[in-house]
Amino acid sequence: MRDALGVGIAVGLSGFAFGVTSAGAGLSLLQTCALSLLVFTGASQFALVGALAVGGNPLAAAAGAFFLGVRNAFYGLRLSQLLALPRFVRPLAAHWVIDETTAVALAQPTRHAARLGFTVTGLTLYVLWNLTTLGGVLGAEALGDTDAWGLDAAGPAVFLALLAPMLRTTTERAVAGLAVVLGLGFLPVLPAGVPVLMAALAAPAVLWLKGRSIARNSNRNSNIARDSDADRTKGEDR
């Protein structure tokens, strides 16, 4: 219950920040609310309005948002086994397959509790997210120049807060570091929205390099290699 309250407050605040950010990016009230109603996955929405704010190509902007949303497919995979939903309910339930509902459902001891947790969290967050989005847009209009209030820093801060808990091992930190270099390096030379897609390549690149170095180390079979391999395996134990 305390967790649910914490999740609710965090999501409500993100919704408000999203409304403000989206309005600051030049989207209308209708466009901003359409995003929260129809997309309903926060990081993708922030990414989309961020890309549109700098005049990105609409499809490149949508592609960045889409790739951020791909993780929800993996949540759905876990949930479909856990909840065992009837086929006709799945298209409805799909809209609520996000970070928070998955976390709550997975934490429940029984299938009944998981279904209940998923439904209650999904409904609560959907209502809250859309109301606070609306509040953010109206709030931004009342504030006038949102930049003077520092509200353009809300978007990157939200991303950083989502990113921080993911940086558990060297692999994740290497991916993040390479992505920053690629994302900033390509920014002046490629059209808006494309550099972030290039940065996504950091994930397969680091995985590939890691695979190579493990293969090399196991050939050499030195003490150092054994130690670093042990570190890696330890890091991957989740």
Add this chain to the structure above:
Amino acid sequence: MSIWIAIAATAVGCYLVKLAGLLVPAGALERPLVQRLAALLPVALLAALTAQQTFSADSSLVLDARAAGLAAAALALVLRAPFLVVVGAAVAVTAGVRALGG
């Protein structure tokens, strides 16, 4: 108009990946490499987006008040502050630095 195209494409794309997870047979996405990649993709995107939205104006790199705001957010995260405080710190410090003419 182009904004509506982006909204429609994002809405359809994001809905379909959510639905795909619920509909595909279990095991289809369970290959370790696919799972590993799916976990790392958001890391790469979030890191790049954080950097871009802090250090860029249009298509050039800049260092302005937002960098101070992000540093404050990072400090709050290191101190394990709640989400509200992290975002609030970024906003307040950015506004403060701007007010001082930074």
